[in-house]
Amino acid sequence: MDLAIIGxxxxxxxxxxxxxxxxxxxxxxxxxxxxxxxxTKHVLHHIIQRYLSPVWEVTNVFLVFFFVGMVGFFPSAAxxxxxxxxxxxxxxxxxxxxxxxxxxxxxxGAKDSKFYVLLYGVAGLLIPASLSIVLxxxxxxxxxxxxxxxxxxxKELFFxxxxxxxxxxxxxxxxxxxxxxxxxYADVAEDFKAREILRKxxxxxxxxxxxxxxxxIWQLRQHNELHFxxxxxxxxxxxxxxxxxxxxxLFLWRRKYYSLAFWSLIIQFGLAFFGYGVSHYPYLLxxxxxxxxxxxxxxxxxxxxxxxxxxxxxxxxxxxLLARLFLFNRTYVKGEExxxx
Amino acid sequence: MxxxxxxxxxxxxxxxxxxxxxxxxxxxxxxxxxxxxAQWIGIKKNDEHYILLARRWTRGFVITVAVGVVTGTAIGLxxxxxxxxxxxxxxxxxxxxxxxxxFAFFFEAIFLGIYLYTWDRFENQKKHMLLLIPVxxxxxxxxxxxxxxxxxxxxxxxxxxxxxALVNVDPIAAMFNPATPTKVAHVLTTAYMTSAFVLASxxxxxxxxxxxxxxxxxxxxxxxxxxxxxxxxxxxVGDFSxxxxxxxxxxxxxxxxxxxxxxxxxxLMMFGWLDENGEVQGAIKIPYALSILxxxxxxxxxxxxxxxxxxxxxxxxxxYFFDLMVTIGMWLTFISAFYWLAVKRKWxxxxxxxxxxxxxxxxxxxxxxIEMGWFYAEFGxxxxxxxxxxxxxxxxxxxxxxxxxxxxxxxxxxxxGTGSIIVLIRMFKKNPVERELEDHAIERGER
Ligand code: HDD
Ligand code: HEM
Ligand code: HEM
Numbered sequence: 015m016d017l018a019i020i021g022x023x024x025x026x027x028x029x030x031x032x033x034x035x036x037x038x039x040x041x042x043x044x045x046x047x048x049x050x051x052x053x054t055k056h057v058l059h060h061i062i063q064r065y066l067s068p069v070w071e072v073t074n075v076f077l078v079f080f081f082v083g084m085v086g087f088f089p090s091a092a093x094x095x096x097x098x099x100x101x102x103x104x105x106x107x108x109x110x111x112x113x114x115x116x117x118x119x120x121x122x123g124a125k126d127s128k129f130y131v132l133l134y135g136v137a138g139l140l141i142p143a144s145l146s147i148v149l150x151x152x153x154x155x156x157x158x159x160x161x162x163x164x165x166x167x168x169k170e171l172f173f174x175x176x177x178x179x180x181x182x183x184x185x186x187x188x189x190x191x192x193x194x195x196x197x198x199y200a201d202v203a204e205d206f207k208a209r210e211i212l213r214k215x216x217x218x219x220x221x222x223x224x225x226x227x228x229x230x231i232w233q234l235r236q237h238n239e240l241h242f243x244x245x246x247x248x249x250x251x252x253x254x255x256x257x258x259x260x261x262x263x264l265f266l267w268r269r270k271y272y273s274l275a276f277w278s279l280i281i282q283f284g285l286a287f288f289g290y291g292v293s294h295y296p297y298l299l300x301x302x303x304x305x306x307x308x309x310x311x312x313x314x315x316x317x318x319x320x321x322x323x324x325x326x327x328x329x330x331x332x333x334x335l336l337a338r339l340f341l342f343n344r345t346y347v348k349g350e351e352x353x354x355x
Numbered sequence: 356m357x358x359x360x361x362x363x364x365x366x367x368x369x370x371x372x373x374x375x376x377x378x379x380x381x382x383x384x385x386x387x388x389x390x391x392x393a394q395w396i397g398i399k400k401n402d403e404h405y406i407l408l409a410r411r412w413t414r415g416f417v418i419t420v421a422v423g424v425v426t427g428t429a430i431g432l433x434x435x436x437x438x439x440x441x442x443x444x445x446x447x448x449x450x451x452x453x454x455x456x457x458f459a460f461f462f463e464a465i466f467l468g469i470y471l472y473t474w475d476r477f478e479n480q481k482k483h484m485l486l487l488i489p490v491x492x493x494x495x496x497x498x499x500x501x502x503x504x505x506x507x508x509x510x511x512x513x514x515x516x517x518x519x520a521l522v523n524v525d526p527i528a529a530m531f532n533p534a535t536p537t538k539v540a541h542v543l544t545t546a547y548m549t550s551a552f553v554l555a556s557x558x559x560x561x562x563x564x565x566x567x568x569x570x571x572x573x574x575x576x577x578x579x580x581x582x583x584x585x586x587x588x589x590x591x592v593g594d595f596s597x598x599x600x601x602x603x604x605x606x607x608x609x610x611x612x613x614x615x616x617x618x619x620x621x622x623l624m625m626f627g628w629l630d631e632n633g634e635v636q637g638a639i640k641i642p643y644a645l646s647i648l649x650x651x652x653x654x655x656x657x658x659x660x661x662x663x664x665x666x667x668x669x670x671x672x673x674x675y676f677f678d679l680m681v682t683i684g685m686w687l688t689f690i691s692a693f694y695w696l697a698v699k700r701k702w703x704x705x706x707x708x709x710x711x712x713x714x715x716x717x718x719x720x721x722x723x724x725i726e727m728g729w730f731y732a733e734f735g736x737x738x739x740x741x742x743x744x745x746x747x748x749x750x751x752x753x754x755x756x757x758x759x760x761x762x763x764x765x766x767x768x769x770x771x772g773t774g775s776i777i778v779l780i781r782m783f784k785k786n787p788v789e790r791e792l793e794d795h796a797i798e799r800g801e802r
Contacts, residue, residue, distance in 0.1 A: 071464040074424055078431055079457045085435060086454045089446030096439030100754040103432055108767050111425035115771055118421030119778045163753040310447055317451050317526040325458035332465045332489075339469060 017315040018305045021087035024322060025080060026291045030284060032076035034191060039073050040138035041192020043113070045215065047135025050128055054211055061200050061208045072336070074114060086318050090308035094299050098157055098166040099148065106144040113137040139185050146184035150177045153238045154300030164302070176233045183226040187283070190219035194262065194279050198272040213266055220263050224256070227286065238300060244293035251289035258282035362748045364757035365437040368764060370733070372430045374726060375768045379423035379775075381725055384498045384543070385550025386416050387491035392581065394484045404570045405577075407791060410474065412554065415779055417471065422775050424464075429764070437757065441740050441750030444521070448514045449507045451526040456500035463493025495543060502542045505732070506534035510603050511741050533603050537596040538732075544592050545728065548585035549721040552687060554578045556718030563711040570788050575714070576698060582717070583691035590684055594648060601649035604742070605658040607735035610669040611677035612645055613638075614659050621645040621657040625678050629671070669735045676731035683724040687717055 042062045049058040085092045116130050151157060156171045157164045171177055193216035200209035231252075235242040245252070259282045265275035296304040309315070390409045397405030435442050466489040473483060507513075513529030515522050555578035561571040600608040608614075613624055623645040627638025643653035650657070660668055694714065697705050704710050736742060740750040 071420070071424060071468060072461070074428060075457060075461045075464050078428055078460065081432060081435070082450070082453050082457050085442055085446045086450035089443045089450070092435040092446050093439040093443040096435035096437075096442060097752055097754050100436045100752065100760060101756050103436060104760045104763060107429045107432055108763060110428060111767055111771065114425045115421045115774065118418055119774055165754075310450070311521065311524045313524045314447060314450065314526050318454055321451060321455055321458070325455070325461075329458065329461055329465075332462060336465050336469060339473070 017312065017319070018087075018309045020319060021083075021309070021315060022291075022305050024319075025083045025087060026288070028076060028080045028083065030287050032073070032080055033287070034280065034283065035073045035076060037142070037188040037191040038195045039192075040142060041188045041190075042196060043117070043138035044135040044189065045192065045196070045212070047131045050131055058208055058211060061196065061203060061205050072333075074110070077110075083318075087310055087315065088298060088305065088308040089310055090303060091298050094157075094164050094303055094308075095148070095151075098151065098164050101166075101168075102144055102147045106141055109137045109141045109144065113141065139188065142184040142188050143181045146180050147171070147177065150174070150180050152294070152297070152299055153234070153241065154297075155237060157299065157302065159302070174237075176230070176237045179226060179229045179233050183223070183230055186219055186222040186226055190216065190223040191279065191283070193219060194266070194276050197266065198276040201272040209272070213269070216266055217263065220259070220266075224259055241293060241300070244295075245289070248289055248293060251285050251292075255282050255285035255289065258285065359755075359758060361753060361755075361757045362751040364761050365751045366747065368757065368761045369430075369433060369437055371761070371768070372426065372433055372764060373729070373733075375772070376423065376426040376430050377725060377729060378722060379419050379426060380498070381546045381549050381722075382416075382419050382553065383423040384494045384546035385548075386412060386419070386554075387487060387494050388547055389550050389554055389578070389581065390416065391484065391487045391491055393577065394480070394487065396577070398480050398484065402573075403792075403795065404573050406480070407570070407788070407795070408574055408577075411783070411788070411791075413471065414782065418775050418778055418782070420467065422771050426768075426771070427460075429767075436754075437752050438740070438750045439752050441745060444745060444750075445504075445507070445741065447521050448511070448524055448526065448529045449504050452500040452503040452530050456497050459493045459496035459500060461493075463490050463497065466490045466493065495546075498542055498546060499539055502539045503530050503532075503535050506538045507532050508740065509538075509732075509736055509742055510534040511744055516744065534599065537592065537599040540592045541589065541596050541728075544585050544588040545721075545725060548582055548589050548687070549718075549725055551578045551582035551585060552691075552721040553718035555582055556715050559711050559714035559717070563708060563715055568788060570792070579691045579694045579714075582687065583695055586684065586688040586691060590688055593681070593684060597648040598650065601657065604735075606660065606663045606667065607669060607673075607732075608649060609658060609660045609663075610671055610673050610735060611731060613671065613674050614645060614657060615661055617656060617659040617662055619646070619654055619656045621649075623648065624674075625682070626675070667738060669737050673731050673735045676727045676734065680724045680727040680731060683720050683727070687721060687724075690714070690717065 045058060046062045084095075113134055116134055120130050120134070150171065151166070153176065156167050156174070158167055159165070193212050197209055197212040197216050200206075200212055231242070231245060234245065258278045261278045262275045262282065265271045265278070296306060298305055298308055310318075390412050393405045393412065394409035397403065397407075397409060466486050470483070470486040470490060473486065476483070507529055510533045511529070512532045513525040513527070555575055558571045558575035558578065561568070562575065597608060612621075613627075613629070614621060622643065623641040625639040625641070628636055630636050645657055646653050646655045649655065690713065694705070696702075738746050740747040
């Protein structure tokens with residue numbers, strides 16, 4: 015396999031990791047805020063806080079890892095995307111900053127304020143919406159070259175139905191992923207009241223998720239024929255993804271195997287995500303930049319891959335430790351242990 | 356109306372974000388070490404005051420880390436957003452340390468999460484303290500790697516530029532460029548020094564307010580001692596940095612000293628101003644000192660600004676940045692040494708209110724020195740973004756709306772800055788030391 019493919023696969027894997035962990039985080043923030051309004055705070059708040067507190071900073075590092083890796087493996091992507099994304103990504107940064115810091119401020123310091131909780135919840139939905147613009151732009155048609163420099167066509171972007179379908183998918187899948195995870199988490203914690211509410215959310219958002227995903231494929235047919243044709247070539251990946259979607263919903267519906275339901279959801283999204291990535295190949299930014307003309311030199315690529323393997327060997331045991339202490343530790347999850355820090 | 360100039364706004368926004376990030380990042384590098392020291396002493400002496408110090412610092416630290424993380428994410432993205440041309444070039448050569456930095460963060464973030472939530476999970480306090488080691492290592496390594504990137508901008512190497520194409524790239528040579536040793540060492544020692552003085556300031560503030568608890572005295576004494584050690588280290592490494600500059604970036608040193616003519620036995624100029632003829636007026640002149648700083652030899656020759664092309668000279672304002680940094684460095688070394696002596700000799704002055712107020716100023720002064728040091732290093736590199744290869748305007752973005760983004764981020768930093776301060780104050784006011792000590796005592800009584 016060539017180095018460019020290894021590089022892009024590593025990055026795609028981390029982006030997938032970020033999407034899953036961040037979705038859980040963003041959605042949890044939203045449900046927590048919603049529970050303030052819906053008067054279910056006493057049921058949901060506790061379970062959500064238990065999960066969120068120890069892991070929020072780790073979530074952010076996944077994102078940092080992705081964009082730093084992008085600059086490393088594909089310096090030209092830094093040039094193209096850096097130039098065109100100034101406004102959308104700046105907005106995402108501000109939202110991320112508000113959300114991240116106020117989470118810490120509120121949890122560790124200040125008094126409970128309804129306003130912050132709402133801000134926090136809403137920001138959690140706006141961030142995926144604004145970040146997903148990057149995927150839309152990568153489909154081509156929204157960037158024009160003026161001389162040497164790429165320029166973003168704001169108006170085309172804003173009025174494109176593709177933009178809005180991707181935004182909708184990002185928001186609803188955040189809610190779906192998060193609700194499914196929290197259902198399983200509440201089940202482990204034996205907090206059945208919370209589990210019932212979360213299970214309802216999860217089922218409610220499952221339909222919109224699959225519908226909006228279909229909508230995007232349909233939109234792509236008009237927008238980027240090549241990509242659409244590539245998707246059709248590997249239609250079976252997306253079909254399989256649909257099967258796992260059905261399994262998740264079935265388990266949830268039957269109130270069975272909640273953890274398995276979540277794993278099946280991961281497989282569903284994983285298949286769709288990697289299917290999407292593969293069908294996007296070889297373009298990073300259609301039609302200007304492929305992974306081959308954007309790739310770094312071999313010396314750097316090898317150094318990065320070695321660094322990646324070494325770093326990974328260090329990280330995996332640490333992440334497992336974190337997970338063992340907080341995610342799979344029944345005393346912690348149930349909240350029986352005293353918590354002071 | 357001023358014409359829209361993306362270069363100007365990119366520079367301003369980069370400078371603003373970094374100047375803001377560095378305050379939180381410096382603490383982020385240094386505080387884990389201070390927490391570890393306090394907890395270690397607490398365990399060794401079996402003194403709950405030190406353990407409580409570690410706990411309370413950790414709680415505050417969580418808030419500053421949060422701001423450090425979000426502003427760091429901002430600068431990380433802004434490097435590509437504002438300097439796409441520079442990052443395309445630099446990405447080929449220096450992205451390895453940037454990439455390694457994310458692993459350092461990862462490591463730090465994971466163990467900080469564990470450390471925070473496991474205060475009472477371990478029977479043995481020592482085990483809990485062990486968790487701090489990866490936190491401190493991760494934080495210091497992130498500074499180590501990012502400073503390498505900055506060092507590379509000053510003394511780029513590890514590649515050849517042939518007809519505009521990069522060849523023979525050697526990522527390791529790029530990382531370990533000539534600026535790396537002094538820069539990394541100086542950044543680390545100043546981070547530890549600043550963190551110690553910031554914590555000392557807090558203790559001094561309580562004593563100044565008349566809260567005479569032994570807890571605050573222990574804290575002040577410990578942090579002043581640590582601050583003294585690291586400020587001596589800082590001055591020594593700062594001296595090496597001067598020698599590095601004399602050899603590799605003589606124009607930066609000359610600009611800092613307003614040293615126009617190459618000469619032997621050059622004097623050091625402190626402060627002062629330039630008159631119409633470009634002569635230095637009102638400066639404190641220390642004979643031979645510049646030659647000593649540059650070459651450890653009072654009669655050595657020091658290159659002056661007249662040897663460099665006019666369009667490659669850094670702005671002369673860096674003189675003040677440099678002088679302020681050095682003055683503060685000397686002052687903090689002196690005051691912490693004086694305090695240490697005063698405690699040893701039991702001089703009465705340590706009870707004096709005014710003296711305590713002077714100690715309160717140490718933390719803010721250290722912060723100012725950090726800012727001045729970076730302003731010196733960064734303005735002093737101008738007009739280059741990659742010294743000798745790319746000038747700053749060539750690296751900048753061509754995108755529209757950089758000015759609007761500047762205002763957006765000004766707003767963000769105001770919110771984050773005031774938010775973090777308010778939260779910190781509220782957190783500690785709500786839960787004063789005396790009360791917490793009492794709570795712990797009651798708890799132990801019940802067990
Ligand atoms: C608490 C902060 C602090 C203090 C007290 C000092 N410095 Fe410093 N200095 C820094 C904080 C700093 C810094 C923020 O860490 C810088 C900015 C960039 C860098 O590499 O370190 C720096 C840069 C810097 C440079 C430029 C290096 C370069 O551009 O490569 C020199 C020559 C010195 N320092 C020298 C000194 C001397 C002789 C000091 C004597 C007291 C001193 N510094 C005190
Ligand atoms: C953290 C402390 C730092 C501070 C306070 C700081 C401050 C500044 C300031 C004030 C400028 C504007 C200079 C001018 O326009 O004349 C600047 C420019 C810049 N700095 Fe730094 N800097 C820091 C560290 C770094 C590091 C670690 C890097 C790289 C990894 C870096 C990269 C840049 C770049 C790319 C620019 C823009 C180009 C230029 O003006 O040279 N800086 N910084
Ligand atoms: C161009 C310059 C810089 C870039 C691109 C940068 C990037 C970042 C990023 C992306 C983060 C957040 C990581 C996370 O999500 O956990 C961060 C945090 C941090 N940065 Fe920076 N940084 C820069 C300058 C510096 C400098 C000069 C230092 C140290 C001297 C520093 C020390 C830290 C530390 C210690 C943290 C962790 C947060 C904390 O513990 O407070 N950074 N930085």
